[in-house]
Amino acid sequence: MNAELGKKIKFHRLNQNRTLEGTAEGICSLSYLSKIENGNTKPSDEIMKLLFDRLNIQFDLDSDDMDEEQLEQDLHEWYSMIIQRKNDQATEHYLRLKQEVQNNVSPSVLALFKLFEVRYHLLMRHLSEVPVLLEKLDRMDEMFEEKHQYYHFKFKGLFANLSYRYMDAHSNYTNALSILNIRPMNDFEKSDLYFLIAINELALQNVTLCLHYTRLALDLYSINFDFRRSADCQILLGICYKRIKQYDRAEEAFNLAIKAANYLQEPSLKGVAYQNLGNLYAAKDDYQQAFKHFEQSLVFKETQxxxxxxxxxxxxxxxxxxxxxxxxxxxxxxxxxxxxxxxxxxxxxxxxxxxxxxxxLGDQISLEHYLKETVIPYFQDNEDHQYLANYCELLSECLQANKKYKDACYYLSLANYSYKRLSKN
Incomplete structure (x- = not known):
């Protein structure tokens, strides 16, 4: 019991970003609080109550484990809604659970809430909220159980991916995968991690690994009749096949996604599938067909x-x-x-x-000026090397056409430098 109470104090102290000194002040010595947190001493009820009051935690030696068991089940139901992208339901549950959790629960349950809160904000694209939450979780990392560590790595990976830090995402996903491989988890969790890894590997241009993890995810989604996520996998497979110029297999995958979208009556999914079919025909230089598919895509995206x-x-x-x-x-x-x-x-x-x-318009002078003074500096400032390389190449061509060979050479070298940076990432 002493160890659990001490762990609860430490967890909430770290969650509130309080120091040992500030928490102990006027109650006990710093070294004594450290012993309490580590379960190495048995403090009086009076000291425990003072510490709990300082941290705004309910002091209750007879907490109801059944209530916390139910709360943890509710948290996992909320997490399921998040993964299934049920935004409205997830928001409703978030507002309720935020009130229920507060500071009166065990460190294990509170940690789960904080972790799933990160995943909720990632779903809603509240990306500005995430760094502060992750910073708190990083401070509490040493106290995490294995299940908490798994989610911590997974969600840090997803945030890194959404922030275009694909190598950081790869590192965190690898750590999550190592836990997944030794800890029993359901198909729902396995397939979701495999799918996230596949998306990140595609961003890293690792098509072979993307195909591998997409197929692993697809097998699990298919077994569990998750047609929506199976369709997502088909789109990902199609993109991979297009990258390696297996155009027939790519088209087959995109058409399977459209078939699933028709069954599910999801216009947004059809819009994505037709967009990728258009990209496929553009890759084959058939721009007439590409444009037709883009037109269809826009129809289904009109309300999206x-x-x-x-x-x-x-x-x-x-x-x-x-x-x-x-x-x-x-x-x-x-x-x-x-x-x-x-x-x-x-x-x-x-x-x-x-x-x-x-x-x-054929306005070469204005184009040269716009690229040089506005567009390229923007992508340099944002360190977006893909667009920087593309626009530097275009400017180089423009300068060559105007016989400004020295400037053209400079921007061509800048484009090559950007391509090298992309290959390193």
Missing amino acids: NFKGKLTTIASMVEALFELDDQSQLMEMVDRGLLMVTDKEDYKLFEYYFRVYKLRV
Whole structure:
């Protein structure tokens, strides 16, 4: 009992970012508090009550384990909603559980809540909330049980992936996987980790590993009749097959995803599948077919997320540029610009559309100036080497056409440097 109470004090102290000195002040010595936290002494009820009061924890030697067992079950139900992307239900449960948990539960249950809270904010894309939560969890890491360590690594990996730190994500996912391999977990948990790893490996250009983990996830989703996540896996497989130029297998995978989307009546899933079919035909230089699929994608994305629509419009612009359909191209460019003007979070799309507009107009002087003074500095500041390489190459071509060979050489070397940085990441 002493060890559990001491562990509870330490956990809540760390959660509240309190020092040993500040917590012990006026109650007991620092060394005595350290002994209490480590279970090496039996303090009086009076001292324990004072410490619990300081930490705003309910002092109850006869806590109801059954209540905490039920609460932990509720937490896992909430987590299941998060993984299944049931945003509204997950939010409703989050608000309720946040009130129920407070500071009156065991360290184990509170740790689970804090961990699942990270995953909830990642689902909702509240990315600014996550670093503070992870910092708290890092402080408490030494007290975690194996199950807590697993979720800690997994969610740190997901946050790193969403922050484009793919090697950090890889490292954390590897640690989570090592725990998964020795700790019995259900298919639901295994398939989710495999799928997240697959997405990250694709970002790292590790197509073989992406295929491996996608197939592992797909097998488990199929066994459990999870058609939605199976369709996600088919899209991921299709992207991998496209990367290695197995175009027939890629098309088959995307069509299987569309079939699942029809069965599930999920237009957003169809929008993603048609987008990838368009990308596939663009990779084969069949821009007529690519454009048709992009048009279908946009229809199904019309009521969906803003960024998804912008991605499809950008793809349509590229296809029309290749088809030299300048009239329709300008219409799509203007449509895209109308959507992103004065939206700071969508600078990437604004630059994309403005560059294409200048290329269609044939205004080489304005294009050169815009790339040199606005676009390239933006991607340099943000260390986005993929876009930096692409726009440096374009500027180099523009400068060569204007016989500015020295400047062209400089931007071509900058593009090559960016490609090298990408290969190292």
